[in-house]
Amino acid sequence: MSDKVRRYLLAYDVESDARRNRVAKTLESYGDRLQYSVFVVDAKPAKLIRLKAAVTDKLDVATDSLLVCDLGPLSGGDRIEFIGVARPFTGQGPLVI
Amino acid sequence: MSDKVRRYLLAYDVESDARRNRVAKTLESYGDRLQYSVFVVDAKPAKLIRLKAAVTDKLDVATDSLLVCDLGPLSGGDRIEFIGVARPFTGQGPLVI
Numbered sequence: 116m117s118d119k120v121r122r123y124l125l126a127y128d129v130e131s132d133a134r135r136n137r138v139a140k141t142l143e144s145y146g147d148r149l150q151y152s153v154f155v156v157d158a159k160p161a162k163l164i165r166l167k168a169a170v171t172d173k174l175d176v177a178t179d180s181l182l183v184c185d186l187g188p189l190s191g192g193d194r195i196e197f198i199g200v201a202r203p204f205t206g207q208g209p210l211v212i
Numbered sequence: 213m214s215d216k217v218r219r220y221l222l223a224y225d226v227e228s229d230a231r232r233n234r235v236a237k238t239l240e241s242y243g244d245r246l247q248y249s250v251f252v253v254d255a256k257p258a259k260l261i262r263l264k265a266a267v268t269d270k271l272d273v274a275t276d277s278l279l280v281c282d283l284g285p286l287s288g289g290d291r292i293e294f295i296g297v298a299r300p301f302t303g304q305g306p307l308v309i
Contacts, residue, residue, distance in 0.1 A: 124281055126223060128247040128297070150225040150277055152249060171295050180247055180297040184221055186281065187291075194284075198268050200225070200277040 118159055122186040122206075124195070126153045127170075129179045137173045138181070141166075147204035149195070155204050157189060215256055219283040219303075221292070223250045224267075226276040234270045235278070238263075244301035246292070252301050254286060 125142060129135040129152075142148070145166045146156030156166065163183075170181055186194050189206060222239060226232040239245070242263045243253030253263065260280075267278055283291050286303060 124221060126247055126250045128250075149279055150223055150249075152247075153223045153279060167295060174296050176296040178297065180299075181295040182246055182250060183293045183295065184281070184283065185291045185293075186283070194282045196280045196282075198264060198278040198280065199271050199273040200275065202277075 120157050120159050120189055121163075122189055122194075123156045123158060123163065124149075124153065124182075124184040124186055125156060126182045126184075127174075127180065128152070129174065131175075134173055134175065134179065138170055138179075141169050141173060145169075147202070149202050149204060155195065157206060217254050217256050217286055218260075219286055219291075220253045220255060220260065221246075221250065221279075221281040221283055222253060222267075223279045223281075224271075224277065225249070226271065228272075231270055231272065231276065235267055235276075238266050238270060242266075244299070246299050246301060252292065254303060 127138050129138050142154040145158070145162070146154050148154050158166065167183070174181060193207065224235050226235055239251040242255070242259070243251050245251050255263065264280070271278060290304065
C-alpha cells in the first residue's frame with residue numbers, strides 16, 4: 116500500500132445523539148466538516164486506520180453506519196462541488212459559485 | 213466532456229422537512245440511497261445536468277447545501293466502504309464485512 120496522502124469523504128448515520136456527537140467530534144479532529152454528517156479527511160494509510168478504529172469504537176455497528184469514500188490522491192484535483200451553502204475546507208481548489 | 217458514465221456521491225443538508233423530502237425523492241429517482249442524506253448516482257453528463265437542475269429547483273440555496281462528489285468512471289473500482297450498517301447499491305463490488 117503506497118504511503119501517499121489520499122483524500123477521503125466520510126459520512127455517518129448514527130441513531131443516538133450522544134454517539135453522533137462523539138463521532139462528529141472524532142471526525143472533526145481528523146479533518147473538515149463539509150455538512151452536518153459529511154467530512155473530508157486527507158490521510159496516509161496509518162492515519163486512516165487510526166481514524167477508522169477511533170470511530171468504530173464509538174459506533175453501534177448494528178444500527179449505525181460510517182461510509183468511507185476514497186477520493187484518491189490529493190493531486191487528483193477537486194472532486195467536490197457544492198450547490199447552495201458551501202463550507203471551505205483545507206486544500207480546496209478555487210470556490211466556483 | 214467525455215460522454216461516459218461516471219459515479220457521483222451526493223449529500224445534502226436541507227433545513228426544512230418539506231424541502232428535504234422533495235430533494236430525497238428526486239435523488240432516489242436518479243440513484244441509490246446509501247444513508248439518510250447520502251446517495252450514489254451513476255450518470256452521463258446530460259443526466260447529471262438534469263439532476264442538478266431538478267435538485268437546485270427544490271433547494272433554498274441561501275440555507276441548504278448539496279454536495280456533489282465525482283468518483284470517476286465506473287471502471288474506477290469500488291471507492292465506497294461501510295463500517296456498520298451497509299446499504300447495497302447498483303453496481304457495487306463484493307460487500308466485505
